[in-house]
Amino acid sequence: MKVTAPDESQSEPVSAAGVAGTTKGATPPGPRGHFLLGSLREVQHEPLKLLYDGFREHGDVVRFRFGATRAFFLAHPDHIRHVLHDNHRNYDKHNIDYAMLRRLLGNGLLTSDGAFWHRQRVAGFCGLMVDSTLEMLERWEALAQSGEPFDAAVEMARLTLTIVAKALFSADVSEDAETIGAALTEVNRQLGEFHLLDMLWMIPTPRKRRFRDAVRALDRVVDKIIDQRRRTTHRNEDLLSMLLDAVDEETSQTMTPRQVRDEVLTLLLAGHETTANALVWTWYLLSQNPEAADKLHHEVTSVLGERAPSGLELPRLPYTRMVVEESMRLYPPAWAVSRNAVGDDEIGGYRVPRKTNIIISSFITHRHPAFWEEPERFDPERFSPARSEGRPNFAYLPFGGGPRICIGNGFAMTETQLVVATVAQRYRLRLVPGHPVELHPLITLRPRNGMRMTLRPANDGSATESPARAAH
Ligand code: HEM
Numbered sequence: 001m002k003v004t005a006p007d008e009s010q011s012e013p014v015s016a017a018g019v020a021g022t023t024k025g026a027t028p029p030g031p032r033g034h035f036l037l038g039s040l041r042e043v044q045h046e047p048l049k050l051l052y053d054g055f056r057e058h059g060d061v062v063r064f065r066f067g068a069t070r071a072f073f074l075a076h077p078d079h080i081r082h083v084l085h086d087n088h089r090n091y092d093k094h095n096i097d098y099a100m101l102r103r104l105l106g107n108g109l110l111t112s113d114g115a116f117w118h119r120q121r122v123a124g125f126c127g128l129m130v131d132s133t134l135e136m137l138e139r140w141e142a143l144a145q146s147g148e149p150f151d152a153a154v155e156m157a158r159l160t161l162t163i164v165a166k167a168l169f170s171a172d173v174s175e176d177a178e179t180i181g182a183a184l185t186e187v188n189r190q191l192g193e194f195h196l197l198d199m200l201w202m203i204p205t206p207r208k209r210r211f212r213d214a215v216r217a218l219d220r221v222v223d224k225i226i227d228q229r230r231r232t233t234h235r236n237e238d239l240l241s242m243l244l245d246a247v248d249e250e251t252s253q254t255m256t257p258r259q260v261r262d263e264v265l266t267l268l269l270a271g272h273e274t275t276a277n278a279l280v281w282t283w284y285l286l287s288q289n290p291e292a293a294d295k296l297h298h299e300v301t302s303v304l305g306e307r308a309p310s311g312l313e314l315p316r317l318p319y320t321r322m323v324v325e326e327s328m329r330l331y332p333p334a335w336a337v338s339r340n341a342v343g344d345d346e347i348g349g350y351r352v353p354r355k356t357n358i359i360i361s362s363f364i365t366h367r368h369p370a371f372w373e374e375p376e377r378f379d380p381e382r383f384s385p386a387r388s389e390g391r392p393n394f395a396y397l398p399f400g401g402g403p404r405i406c407i408g409n410g411f412a413m414t415e416t417q418l419v420v421a422t423v424a425q426r427y428r429l430r431l432v433p434g435h436p437v438e439l440h441p442l443i444t445l446r447p448r449n450g451m452r453m454t455l456r457p458a459n460d461g462s463a464t465e466s467p468a469r470a471a472h
Pocket of ligand 1: 093164266267270271272274275278332333334337338397398399400401403404405406407408409411412413
């Protein structure tokens with residue numbers, strides 16, 4: 001889909017946050033939509049535009065109807081905090097968005113409201129992250145010399161997949177990277193694009209066949225990882241052995257093979273696709289903002305010289321961190337989350353009937369003009385401690401918030417910073433002129449046409465490069 005950059009000359013959205021009480025019990029405003037479908041077609045084809053237009057026209061709480069499903073979209077941090085944190089027990093993750101995802105992931109971490117999810121703890125794996133990046137850079141040498149364009153989206157996905165598989169399961173999946181990539185593209189596309197036909201699960205369609213094949217391909221990779229482990233006598237103290245050995249305290253039973261498979265697949269998917277997108281958007285934004293790129297290269301070379309970074313050095317790379325944070329503000333990889341109201345509630349003075357689907361989009365909240373000055377501008381220093389002061393927590397939520405906040409948060413922040421610093425020590429990534437950069441908001445926020453880029457040495461300054469704002 002195409003998203004027009006917000007027109008700053010437009011009037012600011014109406015803020016409902018401050019009016020709690022004055023509209024007590026009222027129904028929030030929203031588009032009328034099609035008499036039968038409501039806004040179903042728009043949410044299928046241009047979800048970001050639908051939400052953005054709704055926000056600009058109607059304010060912080062917008063009512064939508066998708067067929068028979070009633071949904072409220074929340075843009076204000078206070079309302080988001082209410083749903084994800086203060087009153088989170090009233091909002092579960094079982095709703096239509098996850099119905100199909102659950103079929104893929106079974107009762108995996110990402111979708112279960114059960115007891116599994118908080119067992120997981122992901123530690124830091126800095127050495128592995130840097131080593132995997134250096135291996136990628138070796139492969140890049142030929143690209144740098146030839147100046148040949150490559151797809152940074154593919155490269156980042158391969159890198160983050162390698163890292164998460166090694167870190168969590170001590171598995172080398174480099175041979176399967178392409179299979180996983182293709183299967184994920186299919187799954188992501190189908191889960192992101194809600195189709196009416198999918199409601200009729202009995203009817204086999206080519207779409208469904210492709211989905212099933214993609215799931216099978218992913219299953220095979222996961223089975224391979226688990227089989228290899230079961231056959232080996234060598235003990236690995238990683239998450240996979242934790243999963244295989246985990247004993248339920250109540251039933252004294254270990255996980256079934258199916259449960260292990262669900263957990264492994266969840267982590268493999270949740271743990272790499274998002275991070276890959278965070279990185280690819282970072283390279284894109286740096287290519288369009290040469291001054292910021294200069295500052296980044298200056299920081300990594302002055303702090304690290306030629307030395308590879310270590311996790312301990314991250315606090316000495318504050319600009320690198322701000323670049324990553326600002327990139328995830330503008331292009332949050334997990335651009336929306338949703339919940340289902342279990343019981344009646346009230347938000348911003350509006351009545352929320354039970355069973356209402358709640359939509360929260362970091363993409364929109366990260367552009368809320370009450371919290372972000374010139375929201376479309378790439379300005380990493382807005383994350384400096386001084387400028388962050390007073391900003392509500394839930395105005396920035398790339399990892400969600402409350403008890404269901406991303407469990408890979410720390411892992412992903414460490415990984416993105418280490419990868420950016422390691423690559424930036426050697427290279428600048430330049431967008432191939434004319435490459436059409438477009439947002440593709442599926443489950444994750446991908447660049448629709450990939451990201452064709454070329455490499456230049458890091459010390460080759462940016463003076464000759466003129467930033468071109470890509471239409472997205
Ligand atoms: C830049 C990278 C990442 C982003 C932007 C991201 C974003 C998110 C978001 C927004 C949620 C909350 C979903 C919701 O509230 O419904 C989430 C949940 C989750 N993430 Fe991440 N994530 C990233 C990396 C990772 C990594 C590296 C892992 C694993 C190693 C991971 C594993 C998970 C899991 C298991 C959940 C589900 C937690 C639950 O439901 O309780 N994520 N992630």
